[in-house]
Amino acid sequence: MRVITTHTNTDFDGMASMIAAQKLYPDGVLVFPGSQEKAVRDFIAQTLLYRYQFLKAKQIEPSRVTSLVVVDTRSSQRLGSLDACLQNTDLELIVFDHHPKADGDLLGTSEVIRDVGSTMTLLAEILQQQGIEISSEEATIFTLGIYEDTGSLTYTTTTPDDLRAAAWLLECGAKLDVVTQFISHDLTSHQIGYLNDLMKNAKRVTVQDLEIVIATLSLPIYVDDFSLIVQRLVNMENLDVLFAIVAMAGRTYLIGRSRIPDVNVGAIARDFGGGGHASASSATLADIGPIEAYDQLIRSLQRHVRPQAIAREMMTSPAISVVDDATLYEAQALMTRYNINAMPVVPRRSARQEGSEPIICGIISRQMVERAVSHELGNQPVQDYMASDIEVLSLNATLADIQEIIIEHRQRLIPIVHDRDIKGIITRTDLLNRLVNEPANLPKNLLHEAEHPSLERSRNLSHLMSGCLSSPIVELLQTIGTIADQFLFNAFVVGGFVRDLLLRKANIDLDIVVEGDGIAFARKLGQHLGGRVREHERFGTATIILPQDLKIDIATARLEYYEYPAALPTVELSSIKLDLYRRDFTINAMAIQLNPEHFGRLVDFFNSQNDLKQMAIKVLHNLSFVDDPTRIFRAVRFEKRMDFTIARHTERLIRNAVKMNLFGKADDPRFFTELKLLLNEENASPALERLAELGLFPFLWPDLKPHLSIDRRFRHCLVQTQRSIAWFKLLYLTDRYEPWIIYLLTIMSRSSMTVLANFCDRFQLPQRNRTMLLSEKQLADNASHHLSARSELKNSDIFVAFRELHIEGLLYLMAVARKTEVKKAVSAYVTTLRHQAPLLNGDDLKQLGYRPGPPFKKMLEALLLARLDGLTSTRDDEIAFLNDYFPLSDGH
Incomplete structure (x- = not known):
């Protein structure tokens, strides 16, 4: 693999040069060798998250690196652990x-080294010379690199080449306001004085x-870049909104x-004849002084500032509540079922209907109940x-009301009420999540520098969808959102689709969740769409089948709870938040809203993005495997398929579930379904070894003999199974087969038919699968024994031994056969022998004078076996064969 890297404590020049180098080497993987400067971390978290896939050095196996691109350093000591690649x-x-x-x-195989202000200048020249197009966003990133290392083109190390590179990037659409926002400048002594004066004159309204x-200030002279002083005050005091009215010259x-x-400063600046963006703006007021400007600003703020009504958006719905005359035991059961720590207390429905009782009586907490x-x-x-x-609050409550x-x-x-009914609740966690979505509200210095969680758990991914998905799929998702709007429903695409999109992998398995009647929506x-709809009333789900076998699964947002460990889930209606909470792992617990107004908005309540970046598989709560032990198979399958790692705590929960013997408490066909999916993976061997490592073999195959544990001999069987499947794939034949059958037969290769039958019964395999497994094992084992006993194998012997076997049975036999002659026999049968047929057919036999009847089958089979053994090769040979072995006689 090719790795593109830079120095530890990466600055903007190093990061920008890495991205530019990837334009030259598109197959290169971007890898940070260590930490990054704080400004770079902030820029990635707020601007670049999921636009580029930056990996950490620990995610790379140095021995696999065949090409190393190093930018902005020549020192091996600054490459961190990636210096191990230099030994390759x-x-x-x-x-x-x-x-x-x-x-x-370092002495490179290829080097571009020159005395300029920044490494990015060198790469910008190459991109320009080679005619490689860059986007406005890329131009901005590249300009950040040049500006940082040249002090915004003011350092004495700045060269004419740096200015020419910056000019070209500006022509390509670089946004200097973004550059200014992230490039820190040391203030001069005069600027520090102005900053102190500005702070003294600041008022809060x-x-x-x-x-x-x-803040207001009057100066006798004009001061360049006063906006830098304003920005420094915002950063120092962590201000949400700042207006500076400065009289100069x-x-x-x-x-x-x-x-x-809530405050768009660009719109306010336009009232004064200026302009800018929602976050940064300016205006020049030629005819009015600071006092008049202050009054006009207050009036403009009154017109423009409209706090967003967010209670409807923030609340969790439906609200889980308890009636006032319920017992504390009943309240405790509700809290345990729904995993909540507090809930509203409401009067009985009859009292509420009379209007004599309040909508809500109070709040009961878990701590109070338990005490x-x-x-x-x-x-x-x-x-x-x-x-x-x-x-209580209404649906139109603002963030200030909630705080x-x-x-x-x-x-x-806080209960959210409307028309004397509880529409939802807002918890302290909901408020915290909302505040985390606003970078200004998060104390960033509390973040560990090695971790970079997303500062925005709700971001728009429409650009990523357009880049990774085909136009028909994007249009289909937009149509789904439009139809949802007609019902006044919220619609989301959830699960693996979102996970793979963030990993930049196309996934057209569309799982749609609606907050409303999913079946009516479907x-x-x-x-x-002109598709066929299959409804599942019991679960509130439906499947839409479109042309080209495209399927859309529609579900009503629901909450699942479990009456006892390993029970089948009980389903109730819920909101998208509760629906995501019932998912198996955090990486699958994200959604993208499809309604037109919010199309592409990522919904992430559980910091799932960070787990995805860390390539970690984590459960959403500690009872996840107790609720559904089959999730263990899913965890192993995802770990091996995606090259992720089951988090330490999650693995501990798996081992606890195994100790509790939860697999023996449910007669649940889901176990077999998950095992089947695992065995159908591209290479199931690593997953099987992981199951054995976690101690799951005794639960899956309690009848297996000790020597069939995951020892060297068994590993050899798994490797041989993978090889036999790979061999068959390389033949490019059209035969369809199911890998899970081959693996399962291999695992049970030394077990009796009774043991295999017990497995089928314990996991409630469908009768078709049960018959297939038992039949293939018996036929294959008999064929192997029969052929192994022969000192010389004729083609006819091979054909007779194998003709009743399916591809699964043949590949199983190829995997477990010890004798080379048996493997060769399977190969010959699959590639050649099974396709052979005699040259004569039934019509020919009738023309030769044979009377149709049961003997025809015997005669044709004899002809086939003779042809396989080389006794016949032409029609005349076959006719002569018939005359010798099936002579015509009177009445024949």
């Missing part, structure tokens, strides 16, 4: 660097419950910065121990 034989080393020569520098800082300037969506139960008060009504002094109740009033959850969508 015949390594191609390509170096791009602008630093002065030093002792011990509240507009529509939002706190906005306005007879003119008044307005500079705005915003880090929240009361510990005092043997479990039979007491909930209303005796609930917190009754609570606040006030949860943070200032210390209320752990009927309408199927009618619109």
